[in-house]
Every structure is written in C-alpha cells, then in structure tokens.
Amino acid sequence: MSRRTATRIALLALSVLLAFVSMAAGRVWVPFSDWTDPSDPHWAIVFELRLPRTILAIAVGAALGMSGAAMQGYTRNPLADPGALGVSSMAALGAVLTLYLGAGASQPWVIATAAMIGAFIAVFLLLALSGQASSIVTFILAGVILQTVAGAGVALALSLAPNPWAVNEIVNWLMGSLADRSVGEVQMALPLIVVGCGLLLLIGRGLDALTLGETGARSLGINMTATRWLLAVGVALTAGASVAVTGVIGFVGLIVPHLLRPLVGARPGGLLLPSAIGGAVLVLAADVAVRLTPAAGEVKLGVAMAVLGGPFFFALLLSLRKRIA
Amino acid sequence: MSTLGAHDVSVRLGDRLAVDKVTATFEAGTVTAILGPNGAGKSTLLACLAGLRKPLSGHVRLDDVDVLSMPPRARARRIGFIPQTPEIAWAVEARILVGLGRTPFIGSRGLSLEDAAAIDRAMAAAGLEALAERDVTTLSGGERGRVLIARALAGDPEWLLADEPLTGLDPGHQLDAGALFRAMAHEQGRGVVLTLHDLSLAARIADRIVVMAGGEILADGPPDAALSPDVLSAAYDIEARYVTGASGPLIEIVGRGR
Numbered sequence: 001m002s003r004r005t006a007t008r009i010a011l012l013a014l015s016v017l018l019a020f021v022s023m024a025a026g027r028v029w030v031p032f033s034d035w036t037d038p039s040d041p042h043w044a045i046v047f048e049l050r051l052p053r054t055i056l057a058i059a060v061g062a063a064l065g066m067s068g069a070a071m072q073g074y075t076r077n078p079l080a081d082p083g084a085l086g087v088s089s090m091a092a093l094g095a096v097l098t099l100y101l102g103a104g105a106s107q108p109w110v111i112a113t114a115a116m117i118g119a120f121i122a123v124f125l126l127l128a129l130s131g132q133a134s135s136i137v138t139f140i141l142a143g144v145i146l147q148t149v150a151g152a153g154v155a156l157a158l159s160l161a162p163n164p165w166a167v168n169e170i171v172n173w174l175m176g177s178l179a180d181r182s183v184g185e186v187q188m189a190l191p192l193i194v195v196g197c198g199l200l201l202l203i204g205r206g207l208d209a210l211t212l213g214e215t216g217a218r219s220l221g222i223n224m225t226a227t228r229w230l231l232a233v234g235v236a237l238t239a240g241a242s243v244a245v246t247g248v249i250g251f252v253g254l255i256v257p258h259l260l261r262p263l264v265g266a267r268p269g270g271l272l273l274p275s276a277i278g279g280a281v282l283v284l285a286a287d288v289a290v291r292l293t294p295a296a297g298e299v300k301l302g303v304a305m306a307v308l309g310g311p312f313f314f315a316l317l318l319s320l321r322k323r324i325a
Numbered sequence: 326m327s328t329l330g331a332h333d334v335s336v337r338l339g340d341r342l343a344v345d346k347v348t349a350t351f352e353a354g355t356v357t358a359i360l361g362p363n364g365a366g367k368s369t370l371l372a373c374l375a376g377l378r379k380p381l382s383g384h385v386r387l388d389d390v391d392v393l394s395m396p397p398r399a400r401a402r403r404i405g406f407i408p409q410t411p412e413i414a415w416a417v418e419a420r421i422l423v424g425l426g427r428t429p430f431i432g433s434r435g436l437s438l439e440d441a442a443a444i445d446r447a448m449a450a451a452g453l454e455a456l457a458e459r460d461v462t463t464l465s466g467g468e469r470g471r472v473l474i475a476r477a478l479a480g481d482p483e484w485l486l487a488d489e490p491l492t493g494l495d496p497g498h499q500l501d502a503g504a505l506f507r508a509m510a511h512e513q514g515r516g517v518v519l520t521l522h523d524l525s526l527a528a529r530i531a532d533r534i535v536v537m538a539g540g541e542i543l544a545d546g547p548p549d550a551a552l553s554p555d556v557l558s559a560a561y562d563i564e565a566r567y568v569t570g571a572s573g574p575l576i577e578i579v580g581r582g583r
Contacts, residue, residue: 215406216425265417
C-alpha cells in the first residue's frame with residue numbers, strides 16, 4: 001500500500017473517530033451506550049445539540065482545507081489561505097455589515113449572501129492586485145491590504161454600532177466558534193459548501209498544469225479564464241458559507257495542505273480532497289479540545305486556531321525565507 | 326503534409342514592435358531553428374505560433390485553421406510547447422511532471438493505460454528512467470530541462486515548439502536532445518521549431534534556419550546559406566565563418582564585428 005493510500009485511509013478513519021468523539025465529549029460526557037435510547041435525556045444532547053455542531057465542524061473544516069489547497073495551487077504559493085490573505089476577513093466584513101444594518105437578524109441567508117459576496121470580492125481583488133506574475137511578495141502584500149481594509153471596515157461598524165447588542169454580535173462574529181449551532185445553520189451552509197467544493201474539484205487538472213506556470217498551463221490547453229472564475233466562485237462559496245455560520249476560523253487552509261504535501265505528494269489537484277478531509281479532522285479535533293479546555297466560558301475556536309496557527313505560519317515563513325528573498 | 330504558418334504577424338511589446346510583419350511557413354518533417362540576438366523577437370514569434378499570444382496584426386494558421394480559433398484542448402493536442410524559463414512550482418516527482426504533458430488527453434477518470442504508456446515512452450526517449458522517482462526541485466538545471474522535453478513528448482504532439490530547450494544541457498545531452506528532435510521530424514514526420522543560441526549546434530541539428538533581428542527575418546534557408554558571414558555580421562555584429570568540419574558544420578567565431 002502506497003503512502004498516499006495509507007494517508008487517505010488514516011485521514012478518513014481519523015475523521016470518523018473524531019466525529020464520534022465530538023458527539024460524545026463536552027461538559028456532559030455521553031458514553032456510547034446511551035446513544036441508542038431516544039427517551040434518555042443524553043440522546044437529545046448527542047443528536048440535537050452536538051450532531052449539528054459535529055456536521056458543521058466537518059463541513060467548515062473541509063471547506064477551509066480545500067479552499068486553502070486550491071488557492072495555494074492556483075497561486076503556486078504555499079502561504080495562500082483564505083484566512084491569511086483576508087478572504088475570510090472580507091467575508092466577515094460582509095456579514096458584519098448586515099448585522100450592523102440589522103438585516104442579518106431577520107433572515108440568516110442574508111448574512112450568508114453578504115459573506116459570500118465579501119469573499120468573492122476578496123478573491124477577485126487578490127488575483128487582480130497580485131497580477132499575472134503572482135510572486136509571493138505581491139500576493140502577501142495584496143492579502144495584507146485586504147486584511148487591513150476589512151479590519152478597518154469592521155472597526156468602523158463597531159464604533160458606529162447603534163446599540164451594545166450589535167457590538168456584542170459583531171465581536172462574536174470575529175471570533176469563530178461552533179458553539180450552539182443548530183440544524184438551521186447546517187441546512188444553510190452545507191449545500192453551499194458542497195457546491196463550492198465541487199467547483200474547486202473541477203479545476204484540479206488546471207491546478208496540476210499550473211505547476212508549469214501560467215504559460216505552461218495554457219500551452220496544455222487549460223482555459224485560464226474559466227479556471228480563475230471557478231476558483232473565485234468556489235472559494236467564495238466555501239469560505240463565505242463557512243464564515244457565515246461560524247465566523248472567522250483562520251489557518252486551517254494554511255496548515256493542512258502543508259502537512260499533507262509530504263504524505264500525499266505536492267501535485268495540487270491531488271491535494272484537494274485530502275486537504276478537505278484533513279481540514280475536517282483539524283477543525284473537529286480543535287473543537288473537541290476547545291470544549292474540553294477547563295475555562296469559565298468556552299474558548300472560541302477561532303482564537304484557539306490562531307494560537308495554534310500563528311506560530312505555524314511564522315515557522316513556514318522562516319522556512320520559505322530563501323525563496324521569498 | 327502539415328504546415329504551420331505565420332502570415333504578416335506583428336506583436337507590440339511596450340512601445341516597440343517585437344515582431345514586425347513576419348511571414349514564415351514551417352513544414353512538418355523538418356527541424357527549423359530560429360536564431361537571433363537577444364530581443365530579436367524569437368520567443369514572441371514562437372508564442373504566436375503556439376497560439377499562446379495574440380498578434381497585434383496578422384495571423385497564424387495550422388494547415389488552414391487560425392490557431393487562435395482552435396479550442397484550447399484541441400490545439401494543445403496538436404501543438405506542444407516548451408516555454409523559455411519553465412517554472413516548476415511544486416516539489417513533484419519527475420514522472421508526475423512528465424505526466425502533465427497528457428493534460429489535453431486526460432478525461433474525468435484520470436490517467437489511462439494509453440497515457441501511462443505515452444509517459445513511459447517519453448521518459449525513455451529523454452533518458453530519464455533513473456530519475457523517474459526523483460523530486461524535480463532537487464534535479465540540476467540540465468536534468469530539469471530534459472524532464473521538460475519529456476513532458477512535451479508525452480503529449481505526442483504533431484508540432485513541437487521549444488524555446489531554448491538546450492540551454493543548460495551538457496554537450497552530450499545536447500547531442501542526445503538534438504538527435505531526438507531530428508528523429509521526431511525525420512522518422513515520425515512531426516514539425517519541430519526551436520529557438521537556439523548556439524550557432525554550431527543549430528547548424529548541426531536544424532534542416533532549416535531562420536535568423537531574426539529587430540523583429541524581422543534576416544535570412545531563411547538551409548544552415549550554410551542562412552548562416553553566411555554577412556548574415557551573422559548583420560544579426561549579431563560578429564565576424565564568423567561557416568566551416569564544414571569532418572564531423573559536421575561548425576561556426577567559427579573570429580571576434581566582434583568590424
């Protein structure tokens with residue numbers, strides 16, 4: 001059995017295992033023996049409270065992992081990630097604006113749409129700002145600009161917020177979390193994420209060919225305009241829908257493809273699906289860890305991921321210093 | 326016999342014409358080398374021939390079809406292209422990189438047996454069997470050059486357009502690659518168009534030589550005619566002689582022009 005197959009099987013097994021743990025673990029530990037009896041109050045905890053949260057963790061993790069892998073493949077840049085390059089922040093800005101204007105409260109799909117529009121604008125600006133050459137430096141700078149603009153927009157919404165309730169809501173948004181998510185959120189985000197991942201899988205061949213640069217890919221018959229559009233819409237759907245239901249969870253798309261590259265190979269198209277499963281594993285594990293961390297309130301998942309991802313990003317940057325300079 | 330022709334092709338790069346009303350028809354079964362000083366417009370012309378750059382005016386026809394009007398996948402199956410400064414973005418195995426040459430053929434089911442056979446043939450033709458599992462980013466420049474040639478061969482193209490494919494190869498592998506290009510043209514009836522910088526090598530490999538300077542064609546013909554002292558002086562500002570040695574032609578460069 002090749003290392004590639006072994007890794008895939010291990011990832012799948014790990015995600016299934018963690019999904020069960022995620023439904024069993026929390027303030028109340030529910031042993032598997034209680035799962036089969038619907039009259040047991042524990043049954044409601046597992047299937048009505050924790051199941052949506054587990055499904056969302058899988059969906060959002062897969063969305064972030066795959067969009068990170070796709071962005072890295074397209075830009076030939078291992079530092080690309082919806083969180084690090086401001087795509088998630090722009091999605092959050094979109095969501096926050098609807099919260100600020102009060103429209104988000106009336107209809108959940110308004111938030112999702114606004115978040116996806118924000119993410120879409122971000123991806124397009126990234127591709128436009130970094131240009132054809134897509135050097136690492138211009139790309140990171142474009143990401144910094146987006147991050148700053150989105151941050152400023154959110155800060156403005158915060159300072160102009162009409163009431164403390166709105167401030168509270170916005171702050172909650174900025175720190176991604178899976179706590180207290182219901183079936184409604186699953187129903188909204190899951191189809192969008194599935195479609196988004198489907199679109200991203202379509203460009204796998206194009207991402208492979210881009211290993212040879214844009215001219216190389218075009219000479220192999222890849223339609224770059226179509227690839228760019230599919231990437232932008234795919235990332236907007238996956239990252240936008242994720243932010244709409246969980247807020248900003250960074251670094252998943254950065255960490256997962258990087259860890260998987262030595263295991264399944266660096267071919268970008270072949271990295272898409274493993275990154276989705278890997279992302280699901282990472283978010284599930286982090287969410288369980290967050291729930292089990294003894295603290296007065298629950299540590300926000302976005303914060304935990306940033307604590308984990310910040311040093312990782314730093315180490316990655318150090319290892320890439322030569323290429324960037 | 327398949328032909329690939331540029332008709333009145335002009336390309337503007339910035340504020341100058343990189344290619345200025347060039348007309349040249351290339352024939353399958355022939356190795357053609359495009360020579361010329363830096364900035365002569367060789368690479369730009371080659372990109373136009375490959376259908377990867379839209380000329381300011383004029384057109385490029387493969388047989389009777391405008392290359393820009395061909396669907397990209399269909400064009401990629403017929404015309405293989407090796408860019409001048411090939412980028413290899415990820416640390417993939419050599420065999421996987423060569424396999425990218427099958428991109429225009431791959432369906433939704435991934436690599437077929439036919440694809441795998443074509444990849445094996447290309448690897449063998451470029452003498453890469455021993456390097457198949459190696460990470461391309463750990464290969465030397467010349468080895469990488471051979472991987473990229475094999476990548477183009479894997480697509481089994483009717484036309485191979487290669488921008489300085491021999492740069493960075495050692496003399497032995499330059500000869501091997503040259504022999505490979507000649508076999509592709511003479512034995513398999515493909516069209517091969519190369520840009521080169523090494524005059525003697527070009528004289529040995531090519532059946533026909535096109536010398537460009539300032540975006541225009543200065544000379545076009547068999548090596549001994551196209552590489553005359555007058556042409557070399559006009560193109561490169563060098564004094565050089567076309568010498569027929571015991572083992573083949575040689576361009577003896579005497580020095581800078583008068």
